[in-house]
Amino acid sequence: MKQKWVLYMGIALVLIVGGSLLAAKGTDAVSQAENRKQGVLDAESKTILYDKKPGTIYQINAGLGDSVQKGDLLFRIKLEEGSEEEVFAPEDGLVNRIAVKLGEEIMPGMPAAVVQKNEYFTDLFVQEGQIHKLKMNQSVKVRFPYLDQPIEVDGIVTSIAAAPQFASMRMTREKGQADVSMFAVRLSVPSKAGLLPGMTAEVDFNEIAD
Template sequence: MNPKQKAERVGIIFLILLIVGGAVLLYRGNDAVALGVEKKEGILTAEQVKMSFDSVSGRLLKQAVKEGDIVKKGDVVMELDPTDTDLAIAKTKAQIAQLDAQIAGKSGRQQGSSQKADNDETQSFRQIDQQRAAVSAAAATLRNSELDYNRKAALVEAGAMARSDLDDATMALEVAQANVEQQQQLLDKLLSGAQDTGTTDGLALPTIAQERADAANIGNDITALQEQRRQLLVTLEELKVKKERLVLRAPEDGKVLKVLAKEGEMVSPSTPVVLLESQRSYYDIYLSEQQAAGLAEGDTITGTTVAGKKQVTGTIRLLTQAPSFADLKQSREKGQADLSAFLVRIYIEPTNGVQPGMTIGVNEREFAKR
């Protein structure tokens, strides 16, 4: 056999093998699309947390971490300058102390005023009782003077007594009448306009009522001061919360990926200053309608890392229709129609040797067995 014939035979054999291999692949469905349907892979991604100061701003006083540091939940990450807040807290505490002193002083005054009103009432009742007795005594003297005058007037009329003796009786009567009026005026003054019932039980003296009203007004002033104190206490608590927020702490365990603010810089509220990589990791895979039909959120899926072949157990947290770019198009030789794809997001527990960036594959058997 000459070389030309030998080359033609080798070429024919190679062509036959190529045709047979393509036919086998086509029959078995081992083209790129079929392989993509059989095995799904996704990149393990860690959730990232953007840390920022909550509703506070200021100059960054301390940067306690750097890129690559591992932090635990509650660790101090950054601190803002607390000088202004400390001064505001001290000022508020001083105002509260001042109000406490005013409240104590007015409380003492109110207690003294109430006691004075009680004492004045007791003393006034005693004086009123004494004056009532004086009025009664003056009235009795007046009655005696009237009797003496009437008796002497009759004697003078009968000529049995001299007119000069009647003049003395007249003068004594007039003095007795004036004394009654004087004693009654003194009693009215002690009553200060109150109606005399003849007894001090239930007697309401206007002057005593005014003293008690003044004591009650002091109580109103105390209530107003106490309300101001409560408002300052709320302000003080707000300042304490603000001071706590000046210290930024790690919300969870993780790794510092990037520090976005440096010591001495001004930091605005809610502006990210640290990018934290959490320990919550997930990977996404895209499934066809048939593969996703038997799955539900909360199901457990076992995948395998491409590097190291480690099995990783995860939980489906999200199962939803994927964007149109993930749909399976009519690209196969068999003329397969377009198929809608579903996005499956699988969260895994922290596993030794498995870290973000690794590829995890899930075999079609995981979906077929459901």
């Protein structure tokens, strides 16, 4: 019985010492989780508002999901006096909504389509104690860990701003019950085959030099 008690005490001591060393080095599970910031990949969209004379849609040159370039012809509109107006793509991107139909009347101010830009971004929320690792236009490795074949790209820091909604967030570890200020960081992410808006993007702050 005494030997078992000594064995259990030895195991417990090893676990305590090992856990303390990991925590001191910042490699314990909690520290690792805090250093891996995750956000959702998103893309800006441009709504095309018709800004010409009233008319009737008589030609649609783009469909849902089509890739378009800035200046591509999207629609032709027949005006009442017999002349025509044309609507062009304002950005490179994908058509993710067609808001008009053939033969439909269109008036100034009405939405005609929505084009999703080819430029992606993700927003991360970073604690005050870590924000010093980031600066404007800095290149940061961004991973997409939940794909069958994880993808890694170089993201660029495009904005850093205080996040007021997190100003009263309370942390129970290390900070006690002190309020922790948070910062919203936006990373520009290149569009790449296999990436889609809605995917989880991750940045490991352990890999960013102080």
